[in-house]
Amino acid sequence: xxxxxxxxxxxxxxxxxxxxxxxxxxxxxxxxxxxxxxxxxxxxxxxxxxxxxxxxxxxxxxxxxxxxxxxxxxxxxxxxxxxxxxxxxxxxxxxxxxxxxxxxxxxxxxxxxxxxxxxxxxxxxxxxxxxxxxxxxxxxxxxxxxxxxxxxxxxxxxxxxxxxxxxxxxxxxxxxxxxxxxxxxxxxxxxxxxxxxxxxxxxxxxxxxxxxxxxxxxxxxxxxxxxxxxxxxxxxxxxxxxxxxxxxxxxxxxxxxx
Amino acid sequence: xxxxxxxxxxxxxxxxxxxxxxxxxxxxxxxxxxxxxxxxxxxxxxxxxxxxxxxxxxxxxxxxxxxxxxxxxxxxxxxxxxxxxxxxxxxxxxxxxxxxxxxxxxxxxxxxxxxxxxxxxxxxxxxxxxxxxxxxxxxxxxxxxxxxxxxxxxxxxxxxxxxxxxxxxxxxxxxxxxxxxxxxxxxxxxxxxxxxxxxxxxxxxxxxxxxxxxxxxxxxxxxxxxxxxxxxxxxxxxxxxxxxxxxxxxxxxxxxxxxx
Numbered sequence: 001x002x003x004x005x006x007x008x009x010x011x012x013x014x015x016x017x018x019x020x021x022x023x024x025x026x027x028x029x030x031x032x033x034x035x036x037x038x039x040x041x042x043x044x045x046x047x048x049x050x051x052x053x054x055x056x057x058x059x060x061x062x063x064x065x066x067x068x069x070x071x072x073x074x075x076x077x078x079x080x081x082x083x084x085x086x087x088x089x090x091x092x093x094x095x096x097x098x099x100x101x102x103x104x105x106x107x108x109x110x111x112x113x114x115x116x117x118x119x120x121x122x123x124x125x126x127x128x129x130x131x132x133x134x135x136x137x138x139x140x141x142x143x144x145x146x147x148x149x150x151x152x153x154x155x156x157x158x159x160x161x162x163x164x165x166x167x168x169x170x171x172x173x174x175x176x177x178x179x180x181x182x183x184x185x186x187x188x189x190x191x192x193x194x195x196x197x198x199x200x201x202x203x204x205x206x207x208x209x210x211x212x213x214x215x216x217x218x219x220x221x222x223x224x225x226x227x228x229x230x231x232x233x234x235x236x237x238x239x240x241x242x243x244x245x246x247x248x249x250x251x252x253x254x255x256x257x258x
Numbered sequence: 259x260x261x262x263x264x265x266x267x268x269x270x271x272x273x274x275x276x277x278x279x280x281x282x283x284x285x286x287x288x289x290x291x292x293x294x295x296x297x298x299x300x301x302x303x304x305x306x307x308x309x310x311x312x313x314x315x316x317x318x319x320x321x322x323x324x325x326x327x328x329x330x331x332x333x334x335x336x337x338x339x340x341x342x343x344x345x346x347x348x349x350x351x352x353x354x355x356x357x358x359x360x361x362x363x364x365x366x367x368x369x370x371x372x373x374x375x376x377x378x379x380x381x382x383x384x385x386x387x388x389x390x391x392x393x394x395x396x397x398x399x400x401x402x403x404x405x406x407x408x409x410x411x412x413x414x415x416x417x418x419x420x421x422x423x424x425x426x427x428x429x430x431x432x433x434x435x436x437x438x439x440x441x442x443x444x445x446x447x448x449x450x451x452x453x454x455x456x457x458x459x460x461x462x463x464x465x466x467x468x469x470x471x472x473x474x475x476x477x478x479x480x481x482x483x484x485x486x487x488x489x490x491x492x493x494x495x496x497x498x499x500x501x502x503x504x505x506x507x508x509x510x511x512x513x514x515x516x517x518x
Contacts, residue, residue: 119369127367130327131434132356133384 022214026144029137036142043146047108051154054107055100059158062099063091063165071173084181085188087166092189093197096159098245101204104151105237109212112143113233116216117226125217140217144209151205152198196252203244211237277305280438280470281326285335288321295321297494299335308464308471310481310502312516313491319474323440326472327359328352339438357385360436360469364443366427368415374426375411378402381434401429404466405459421452428459432467439464441473445480457483478517490516 067087074080116139119125128135167181212233219229279302286299295318303309313319324330325337328344337344339355347355369377378398382388388397402408405425415423424444431439444460445453457480464471464484473484481488482502489499490513498505498513506517 115371122365122370123363123367124369126329127361127363128369128380130329130356130359130361131381131385131431132353133381138384 018218019214022140022217023210025136026140026210026213029134029141030145032134032137034134034137036138039138039142040146043142044150047104047143047146048150048153051104051107051150052157055103055154055158056161058099058103059096059162060165062095063087063162064169065165066090066095066162067166067169068172071169083170084166084176084184088163088185088188089193091162091166092159093193094245094249096162097155097197097201097204098241100155100158101151101201101208101241102238104147104154104204104208105241106234108147109208109215109233109237110230112147112209112212113216113219114226114230116213117219117229118216120217120219121221121223121226140213143213144206147209147212148202148205151208152201155198155201155204192252192256196248196256200244200248203248204241207240207244208237211240279303280305280340281472282338283322283326283335284337286322286325286332286337287334288318288325288330288332294494296325296332299494299496301489301496303470303472305470306468308461308473308484308486310473310475310485310488311491311496312475312478312481312488312505315476317491318494319491320442323361323442323472323474326438326440327356327361357434358437360431360434360439362424362427362431362439362441362444364446366415366420366423368418368423368426368430370415373412373414374402374407374418377415377426378430378433381430386434397433401433402426404432404463405429421448421456424448424456425459428456428463432463435467436469439469439471441471441475443474443476445475445477450479453477453480454483456480460484 067083070083070086071080074083074086116125119139125135125139128138163182163185167176167178170176170181215229215233215236219225281301281303283299283301286296287294288296299322301309301322311319311322321330325332326339326344328347331345340358342351342355344352344355368374369380372380375398378401379394382394382397388394398411399408402411405428407422407425407429410418410422410426415426418426428444439460441460445456448456457477460471460473460480461484463469471484473480475481485502487499488502488505489496490505491497492512498508498510500508505513508514
């Protein structure tokens with residue numbers, strides 16, 4: 001039993017150490033001169049624009065379903081007028097950021113993991129390194145910054161489309177004017193609802209890019225490892241999203257809600 | 259072809275007697291886990307010399323050249339390039355060394371999200387930090403013309419054959435005008451005709467750019483064409499060395515077995 005546990009812990013500690021080294025490499029190269037602007041813009045386009053439809057559609061459906069599910073309960077309590085507020089707060093505080101981040105983990109972290117994993121297997125990263133170029137600056141810094149920048153923007157988009165979905169759901173069964181609905185939504189969202197939620201999306205974006213890059217960059221040789229890197233990137237990033245969410249909600253509860 | 263044959267004939271008469279030693283390896287050791295891959299590697303490579311390393315698969319031929327370029331850190335021994343110990347180099351010194359060393363990977367290792375032109379521009383803009391687009395274009399076209407692939411300048415790597423990828427890989431390596439070239443099995447996976455073309459190209463480029471080369475290969479025809487000196491590797495050490503003709507006629511059965 002002890003023999004089985006100790007190598008597992010040793011492996012976990014080694015992996016943690018590797019991640020710390022990779023993270024320090026990221027920050028070292030972030031503040032080094034020669035930022036790859038063109039690659040950063042290309043990654044923003046790849047990550048942001050190409051995830052736009054997926055995130056938008058998912059958020060719209062989530063808002064619609066949430067409104068349909070909430071309605072009967074609120075009717076039972078005679079609180080149907082609270083529906084826009086309940087929708088707005090739940091979407092802005094929790095559902096929008098987390099759903100967007102999970103969608104991005106599935107699409108972007110796996111994409112980065114597979115791309116860098118494939119580059120590792122086909123010796124492209126080694127070729128960059130031995131040529132004297134800086135693969136961390138070109139491949140890792142640009143991708144991590146692009147996800148850190150684009151995931152909050154995608155979340156804002158998801159929030160808006162989620163609220164539009166909710167508006168549509170309300171208007172299936174009754175009639176509420178768009179002006180009244182959105183006025184009630186906006187009036188119910190305060191600074192303490194928006195700011196912590198927005199800040200956590202920055203961390204979500206960072207972890208999605210970082211985990212994708214780490215898993216891809218450190219994948220083993222062999223085609224099997226490309227799929228494994230993509231898979232591990234999604235699983236690890238998704239897990240980290242929930243961990244960060246729990247921490248940020250706890251901190252923001254202590255700071256803002258008491 | 260005629261020129262290549264003349265070169266081979268010339269080499270058989272006079273083995274390498276070139277200039278200063280640019281790569282000096284003494285007692286090099288490298289292990290992976292419990293497996294001792296390099297046990298005692300000793301090699302001197304002189305400026306302008308083409309050294310071919312022959313050996314069975316898994317003997318650590320590629321490990322040696324990966325140590326030269328600083329991709330792997332040796333466990334023991336000494337490895338100096340241009341007189342400086344590679345293992346003691348700082349990150350900046352290693353980067354400067356790598357600019358002087360070209361490394362051609364077995365697969366060509368072209369960046370598959372970039373066109374041929376962008377692949378060749380990459381080391382110019384990221385390593386040499388060239389800004390003048392006119393100079394960049396001129397160097398890209400010149401080196402591509404040298405490997406006979408100017409027509410493929412705007413193609414993606416996925417549109418190229420195996421031989422073309424190796425040529426573009428060679429062009430991308432040569433574009434920064436390295437002083438040393440390390441070839442990791444440059445003809446593996448190619449048909450005999452393309453293999454010979456690549457071998458002849460290596461020779462032409464060596465003459466044009468006056469590089470010092472170490473070529474890791476299993477391809478005896480490639481070795482015959484390009485080698486000034488052949489080194490045979492066995493059991494983690496270099497067991498024999500000499501000209502191609504000397505090795506081919508060696509009394510050692512193990513050495514001769516590579517040529518049969």
